[in-house]
Amino acid sequence: MNTGEILTLKDNLPVLIVVFPFLFAFFTGIFGSFKRFICFPLALIGVICSLISSLFGFCLVYNQRKDIVYTLGGWTRDIGISFYLNSYNASLLFLINLSILFVLLYSRRVIILKFPDRLYAFYSLILLFLTGILGIVITGDAFNLYVFLEIVSLSSYAMIALNGKESYVAALRYLIIGTVGATFYLLGVGILYLKTGNLNMSEIHNAIISQTNLLSIKAAFLFITIGFSIKFAFFPFHSWLPFAYSKTINTVSAVMAPIVTKVTIFALIKVIVLVFGLSYVFSFTCLKFLFSSVLAPIGMIYFSLKAFSQKNIRLSFCYILLMECSLMFGALFLNNILSYQITMYHVALDIIMTLSLFLFVGVLETYFRVYNFSDLESVNIFKLNPTFCILFFITCLSVLGIPPTGGFFSKFYIILAAFTAHVYFFPVCLIVSSFIILVVFLRIFEKLYFNTKKAIEGANNKVPVIMLLIFFVNAFLILGFGFNFNLLLKKIISLYF
Amino acid sequence: MDIFISKINYVLYFVLFTLGFYAMMAKNNFFKKIIGMSIFQASVILFYVSMGYKKGANIPIVPESHNVDVNLFANPLPHVLMLTAIVVGVSTLAVALSLLQKIHKEYRTIEEDEVLNLMEEE
Amino acid sequence: MKIYYKLVAILLLFFLISLTFDFPVTGDLTSPANLNVSPYYLENSVKQTHIPNVVTTVLADYRGFDTLFETSVILTAGIALILILFKSKRQKYSFSNLPRTTKGTDLVCQNSCKLAMPLMQLFALYVIAHGHYSPGGGFQGGVILAASFIFYAISFGVPNALNRFFKNKRQMLAYLGVLIYAGVGALCVIxxxxxxxxxxxxxxxxxxxxxxxxxxxxxxxxxxxLTISIIMFACYVFLATGNSFDDENL
Known part of the structure; x- marks a missing residue:
């Protein structure tokens, strides 16, 4: 029942993180349709408010050393909906807000030129997308996760379809495949509800501890896992992703590519840890065989070969993204705790890495009109913007897994966890696919750093200062992840278990 | 045989589920895929609602506040969840139909293989 | 290729039917779904909220946060339609491009619309207001209201309906509807x-x-x-006319 206590703004922090972008989405929609110039500042203020509240939330949870459980409406946990905020959630929320902020700053001029009449609708959609993503990360209720997943899906179908003819087909294909994934998840939650009668994740866990060898619980786990794998494009179900992210405008791919897949993997981790429990999942050895030993390694090799054979830069980066997702999913099913911890570390790191990659592609396309690998030869970028290219080099080091960047630690410990679990095909394929990606990057480096064309000075050939700042912050975060690996693992991730 | 009498509703809704899933995957026409999507979502909605049925129960409108016999009223929670799911299904259908209209306007066909061929030619 | 899909579908069907061995019998009064959380809702709805319709209580009070985002899902669909099916202001606005079915000239339709529409709207408002005591509530009443607008648009034509209902950016009321919902929540925080x-x-x-x-x-x-009625009508108008109108009236 309702408690009689008085609550301050600080106590309501978990829900404010989600509600701020939501409110500003509607302010942007209403006021932006009258005056066009007010859309961008309102959207920016919404994202900044959420960023500051997630930072406060992180400091609160880190200092208290205790998770915050917030039930909406003042009801108890099993009657109402509850939110879980712990230090790992809060850091993911901060990184997501940061990446949306960077993309908004980068894309201001591009968007105004592209949609002068419908600016308010586009910014409302981005803010609603952000609300859904933040909600997926923070919620503790199984059906609430479905509602947030659908907000994210609907706004992404609409955002992908903004680039003319080919993007409509890409969006419709994504819609059909994405709906299958979401409905599989809904069926899994329905089977769990039928067997337990609860919708809160921890309550479901308490109820199914005694009945875990039933076929229904295994089937529910399978449906939920397959539903999420469709949503983050695991190997056999990946066909929508390269099609969707390459046919749309570069702002939308920079918004969606770093975030959607990673947050879906995190939602799967959350469901596994909170609902089913790690010991139950570890007893599923056939899944370990199927996912980690067979599908994930084949997926990694296939995607890296595809990345190698593309002519378009953005399409090959989409395949690199797919390779990282296969890597994380394969690592999840290695059935030891170290692999879970490393996957969570890699999820947070990969948000920043993919953001850098796609912002780099965006800069190349907007400022230099470079779309394919062969176009890189015609413009000498390095001579005019040396800092920019060096900062991008740090991101590439991280994707390949070279110390001291964060990517090295995650790949090294995943290989270690795979040897502990006696899975040998997976680390071999990981190393082989890293070498293939190395060849892709060497092609870019050769054309970027060893270009002999004469540099033409001009207003169009210089990357603006704000992009340099964004890349500087990204490189700083990637190196920070690498240098502080032990600290992050002990203080933030280990507490989750 | 016992299943088909006592749990007939689950069996029927799973048949609908499979039909909708097959239509979404195998059909060539985009509009038939969207109809399959509708059937697919409707089967999950019906599955949930049938969970809330109690033998001999009435609708969940409770007039008094004391001595409520719970077995006289149907389970309200699946109904609420499915109100949300129906609204979500309708929204997805609206967006899918608008995309289909744009595709038809641009390519003059809604068969998937023809559209992909036309896309590759450009 | 289709034979593989048929095989996968049949395998899926057998797998799902084998699951039903575990499920409780239909209508079972002692199944976990009927024993765990819902007796609390049924017993305490009138005591805590003075509303006999338990579905409305669970929807808007116990699980009100879900409903807030569900309403924003439908609003997202409306914004998506504006973004996808939009024709630029610079292009000429002409009703001669409309398909014939949206022009509305049938006499029988028009007269029955004049008789039935006020009753439909009154019934819709009744369903919204009486949602506490009988089956109904915001969603159902909003859809009936939208149905009355669509009935007018079918009988008299989309241009007349737009002129009558949506001058001067009245679609902002849709945003206002969700803002009312979130505003009540924010008021509680304040x-x-x-x-x-x-x-x-x-x-x-x-x-x-x-x-x-x-x-x-x-x-x-x-x-x-408010949100549902306006967005459902907007869905009909957008989809029925393609994109043959400009931003001034919607």
């Missing part, structure tokens, strides 16, 4: 309670605890009905 904890409204409205819940649910349902 009044030093949790988000969507309707007890906070007790001091402003000067009523008891249960009546505060009842009024909170009523405001929230009005917001939902």
């Amino acid at each position: 009044l030093k309670k949790k988000f969507l904890e309707y007890v906070a409204l007790k001091d402003i409205l000067r009523v008891s605890d249960e009546m505060a819940h009842s009024y909170g649910v009523l405001f929230v349902e009005i917001g939902v009905a």
Whole structure:
């Protein structure tokens, strides 16, 4: 029942993180349709408010050393909906807000030129997308996760379809495949509800501890896992992703590519840890065989070969993204705790890495009109913007897994966890696919750093200062992840278990 | 045989589920895929609602506040969840139909293989 | 290729039917779904919120946060339609491009619309307001209201319907509906309670605890009905006419 206590703004922090972008989405929609110039500042203020509240939330949870459980409406946990905020959630929320902020700053001029009449609708959609993503990360209720997943899906179908003819087909294909994934998840939650009668994740866990060898619980786990794998494009179900992210405008791919897949993997981790429990999942050895030993390694090799054979830069980066997702999913099913911890570390790191990659592609396309690998030869970028290219080099080091960047630690410990679990095909394929990606990057480096064309000075050939700042912050975060690996693992991730 | 009498509703809704899933995957026409999507979502909605049925129960409108016999009223929670799911299904259908209209306007066909061929030619 | 899909579908069907061995029998009074959380809702709905319709209570009070985002899903669909099916202002606005079925010239339709539409709208408002005591509420009433607008658009034509209902950016009311819902929640936060904890409204409205819940649910349902009715009508107009009109009237 309702408690009689008085609550301050600080106590309501978990829900404010989600509600701020939501409110500003509607302010942007209403006021932006009258005056066009007010859309961008309102959207920016919404994202900044959420960023500051997630930072406060992180400091609160880190200092208290205790998770915050917030039930909406003042009801108890099993009657109402509850939110879980712990230090790992809060850091993911901060990184997501940061990446949306960077993309908004980068894309201001591009968007105004592209949609002068419908600016308010586009910014409302981005803010609603952000609300859904933040909600997926923070919620503790199984059906609430479905509602947030659908907000994210609907706004992404609409955002992908903004680039003319080919993007409509890409969006419709994504819609059909994405709906299958979401409905599989809904069926899994329905089977769990039928067997337990609860919708809160921890309550479901308490109820199914005694009945875990039933076929229904295994089937529910399978449906939920397959539903999420469709949503983050695991190997056999990946066909929508390269099609969707390459046919749309570069702002939308920079918004969606770093975030959607990673947050879906995190939602799967959350469901596994909170609902089913790690010991139950570890007893599923056939899944370990199927996912980690067979599908994930084949997926990694296939995607890296595809990345190698593309002519378009953005399409090959989409395949690199797919390779990282296969890597994380394969690592999840290695059935030891170290692999879970490393996957969570890699999820947070990969948000920043993919953001850098796609912002780099965006800069190349907007400022230099470079779309394919062969176009890189015609413009000498390095001579005019040396800092920019060096900062991008740090991101590439991280994707390949070279110390001291964060990517090295995650790949090294995943290989270690795979040897502990006696899975040998997976680390071999990981190393082989890293070498293939190395060849892709060497092609870019050769054309970027060893270009002999004469540099033409001009207003169009210089990357603006704000992009340099964004890349500087990204490189700083990637190196920070690498240098502080032990600290992050002990203080933030280990507490989750 | 016992299943088909006592749990007939689950069996029927799973048949609908499979039909909708097959239509979404195998059909060539985009509009038939969207109809399959509708059937697919409707089967999950019906599955949930049938969970809330109690033998001999009435609708969940409770007039008094004391001595409520719970077995006289149907389970309200699946109904609420499915109100949300129906609204979500309708929204997805609206967006899918608008995309289909744009595709038809641009390519003059809604068969998937023809559209992909036309896309590759450009 | 289709034979593989058929095989996968049949395998899926057998797998699902084998699952039903575990499920409780239909209508079982002692199944976990009927024993665990829902007796609390049925027993305490009138005591805590003074609303007999338990579905409305669970929708708007116990799980009100879900409903807020569900309403925003439908609003997202409306914004998506604006973005996808939009024709630029610079292009000429002409009704001669409309398909014949949206022009509306049938005499029987027009006269029956004149008779039935006021009754439909009255019934819709009744369903919204009486959602506490009988099956109904914001969603159902909003859809009936939208159906009355669509009936007018079918009988008299889309241009006449747009002129009558949506001059001067009235679609902003759709945004306002969700803002009412979120605003009630934010008001509860400002009044030093949790988000969507309707007890906070007790001091402003000067009523008891249960009546505060009842009024909170009523405001929230009005917001939902506003959004749903406008967006459903907008969906019909956008999809029926393609994109043959410009931004001035919608």
